[in-house]
Amino acid sequence: MKTLSSFMITMACSFTFMGCKQITRSVEDTFIPKPDPQRVSKPAPVQQAIDSITGRAIMQMQDQLTTALSKVHVTAHRSKAVKRKDFLINTRALKKAEASLRNLPQYRGKEIFIYQSVHFYDNGSISIMLRHPENPDYVDSYEYQNGIWSAPKPEQLSVNADIDNRSVSLDEVDFTSIANITRLYNQKAAQIEGAKPTTSAYMVVWDKVVRWYPTTINGTRERYSIQFNTDGTLKDFRRD
Incomplete structure (x- = not known):
């Protein structure tokens, strides 16, 4: 598993010029298995055990891959001028960004669906993908x-892209949750030797379930896992 993790992270960093979204789609198509319609609805105990182990392995790969790809995102955004270091905890600025998104002419009066992920950075920028x-x-x-949303840029998707399961309504996501997540993360990091505050936070959708990142805090001597609820409150925090 360690070798596979290293391979995925190396691949993500080596092919930065391909774009984070393209890398994500490529790895998903390679490593994330698709449901088999011929599969028996109630597998035998041995098959259930295999499924459980496989499921945990896939979740670990998803976390490791998402973390690696986020580092690529952050690296790309660091090249832009940093103007607002407090954006991740500025609830007023986060509310304004969400309101501006909802008021885009093409989405007025329509439900907005986030596809795959949305990334927030401390320099005041956001990257998001939306269904047309x-x-x-x-x-x-x-x-x-x-303070301004760009014009839409069409995304080229794989024929295997599971758009429905990788989408969630914006009505289920509050941008100000990022402020809670950032504060909680930084409070915990301040208590861990060698850990640093986060400069980005992001949301990923798997099987219509929202997951907030970062999910790990790395110190000089210790490593911790941290998880958040959809509203940004603390769900779990423990030492690995």
């Missing part, structure tokens, strides 16, 4: 910088 307002089989990416 007219054709739900299409996805567009948007960038938020200097």
Whole structure:
């Protein structure tokens, strides 16, 4: 497993120029198995045990891959001018960003669906992918910088992309949750020798379930796992 993890992280960093979204789709198609419609609905005990182990392994790969790809995202955004270091804990600025997104002309009066992920950075920028307002089989990416959302950029998706299961309604996500997550993460990090405060936070959708990142705090001598509820409150914190 350690060798596989190292391979995925190395691959993500080596192919930064391909773009984080393209890397994600490629690895998903390779490593994330698709449901088998011929499978028996109630597997035998041995098969259930195999499924449990496989499921945990897949979740670990998802976490490791998501963390690696996020580092690529952060590296790309560091090249931009840093103007607002407090953006991740600025609830007023986060509310404004969400309100501006909802008021985009193409989405007025329509439900907005986030596809795959949304990334927030301490320099005041946001990267997000949304399902097309007219054709739900299409996805567009948007960038938020200097208080303004960019024009939509069409995303090329794999034929195997499971758009429905990788989407969640914006009504289920509150941008201000990022402020709670950042404060909690930084409070815990301050208590761990060698740990640093986070400069980004992000949300990933797997099987229509929202997961907030970062999920690990690395210190000089210790490593901790941290998980958050959808509203940004603390769900779990423990030493690995």
